[in-house]
Amino acid sequence: MATLYIPVASPWGGKLDLVPSVGLTAAILGILVAAAIIIRLTHVFVRGIVRALLNRENVEGTAHELTPPRSRSARTQSRLWLSTSSASSSS
Numbered sequence: 001m002a003t004l005y006i007p008v009a010s011p012w013g014g015k016l017d018l019v020p021s022v023g024l025t026a027a028i029l030g031i032l033v034a035a036a037i038i039i040r041l042t043h044v045f046v047r048g049i050v051r052a053l054l055n056r057e058n059v060e061g062t063a064h065e066l067t068p069p070r071s072r073s074a075r076t077q078s079r080l081w082l083s084t085s086s087a088s089s090s091s
Helices: 019-060 068-090
Strands: 007-009 015-017
Touching: none
Parallel strands: none
Antiparallel strands: 007 015
16 A cells, blocks of 8 residues: 655755645544534534424413313313324334
8 A cells, every 4th residue: 555755845954744744634634524523514404403392382372371171172182183193103
């Protein structure tokens, strides 16, 4: 296997090998780029979830705004949804 050798002339004579420094710098830059991408994707994901929840609240209203019969209906629908989703996930 060929090894990379980047010689640099130093002012005091002799040669300096930059390969370890370049490899470390590339690794650090790779980690920073990956972290930036992960942070951005997480930001978009969380923002989407929050926006969906707020839109749902705007459309349906909060629990305090529901009348008692409507509140019972919403609870029943939520229980039905939970029971069907848990049944389908256990299958």
